[in-house]
Amino acid sequence: MALFITFEGGEGSGKTLQARSLYTRLLKAAIPALLTHEPGGTALGRKLARWLKWSQDTGISPLTELLMFNASRAQLVKEVIKPNLEEGTVVICDRYADSTIAYQGYGRGLNLETVKTINQMAASIKPDLTLLLDIPVEQGFARKRDKRRDRFEQEDIAFHRRVRQGYLKLAAEEPERWLVINASQSKAKIRQIIWQRVRQLLSR
Numbered sequence: 443m444a445l446f447i448t449f450e451g452g453e454g455s456g457k458t459l460q461a462r463s464l465y466t467r468l469l470k471a472a473i474p475a476l477l478t479h480e481p482g483g484t485a486l487g488r489k490l491a492r493w494l495k496w497s498q499d500t501g502i503s504p505l506t507e508l509l510m511f512n513a514s515r516a517q518l519v520k521e522v523i524k525p526n527l528e529e530g531t532v533v534i535c536d537r538y539a540d541s542t543i544a545y546q547g548y549g550r551g552l553n554l555e556t557v558k559t560i561n562q563m564a565a566s567i568k569p570d571l572t573l574l575l576d577i578p579v580e581q582g583f584a585r586k587r588d589k590r591r592d593r594f595e596q597e598d599i600a601f602h603r604r605v606r607q608g609y610l611k612l613a614a615e616e617p618e619r620w621l622v623i624n625a626s627q628s629k630a631k632i633r634q635i636i637w638q639r640v641r642q643l644l645s646r
């Protein structure tokens with residue numbers, strides 16, 4: 443049964459690990475599944491991701507950033523997400539359009555309606571379930587082992603707090619789609635919470 447599941451969260455929230463572990467669990471249960479991520483997931487997306495995360499060019503405008511994330515997403519939807527959903531695969535995406543609302547909208551301060559309109563134009567497929575791994579900003583950063591900081595990680599704490607609050611607002615606006623998980627809990631507990639919700643959706 444096709445399901446589109448996205449993982450969202452701030453830096454160091456552990457969402458990548460949880461996305462991987464859900465993917466493995468689905469495969470073990472013989473459920474066709476695919477794991478992809480944003481930015482990236484296609485040849486074009488990987489090029490854009492490198493630029494978006496690691497470019498030293500500080501003159502990049504927030505609008506340019508918004509369009510680049512959406513260019514990467516449009517390609518990912520066309521090449522990967524849509525065809526797999528059409529085949530009945532469970533598609534798991536590590537970050538998706540809500541990252542753009544949280545980071546470019548709430549974080550960078552772009553007009554939220556503009557962000558949502560561009561998101562909608564680039565990718566009209568909506569997730570069935572979005573898992574938000576929520577963690578206080580300082581705690582998330584303290585968990586990061588890789589000390590190299592990309593363009594987003596180099597932003598100040600106020601930026602990351604706005605991102606976190608943005609996510610929580612989005613989740614509150616659409617509680618039927620979002621599941622907010624306290625990411626300070628043990629990995630095993632988080633895995634269990636996620637699996638319970640996914641199993642529920644699969645048995646619908």
Ligand code: TMP
Binds near residue numbers: 538539542546
């Ligand atoms: P990650 O690969 O470690 O998740 O890093 C991706 C970074 O890009 C992360 O800091 C969040 C940021 N990002 C945006 O700002 N907007 C977006 O739309 C997406 C998908 C990611």
